[in-house]
Amino acid sequence: GESVGLHLPTLSVQEGDNSIINCAYSNSASDYFIWYKQESGKGPQFIIDIRSNMDKRQGQRVTVLLNKTVKHLSLQIAATQPGDSAVYFCAEGPSGAGSYQLTFGKGTKLSVIP
């Protein structure tokens, strides 16, 4: 079956630098993509989402880029802070009537070095 995967399982970044977390997807029918942040001992928390009719979307210190040609999704975090240390998941939502479900990647652990 098709799945969502991540290029890098761990990422260490110096405080103040920008972070880039990558995600590959293989379901060409997916039209909705979302990033979650999960801190230790907590549930996943929504960061940002994007639809397939967009290439880029910005939030507060975060940007999601979608490259449909190579089926690649990335999350950019500007001026990374210690509080950004967490596991980040990407997920995709397949298109189709009645389909509510998301398929999650395994996650990338981001460690911020003070």
Added chain:
Amino acid sequence: TAGITQAPTSQILAAGRSMTLRCTQDMRHNAMYWYRQDLGLGLRLIHYSNTAGTTGKGEVPDGYSVSRANTDDFPLTLASAVPSQTSVYFCASSEGPGGKEKQYFGPGTRLTVT
């Protein structure tokens, strides 16, 4: 607004015993989900419900059952627990399709089956 609540926070359960994990949302979302999260395997969908009165099987439904008697509650039952069901369980909800696929997660229940 509380969002999604789960109970208990954690539980140690003897193999062969039954248990129900509780999940309640106050956002009037149509869809609800149960995931298990295991190290290295990410979030895997156990069961879902697109609307009150309906349920469906996810990726790993064996050994679990759910019910959706009303909009707010979505309990997950383990009829006869086995050690392989040791995991962290997350409940989530979403409004539905058509631009509303974003899922909101509860804080999780950590279950240990001995």
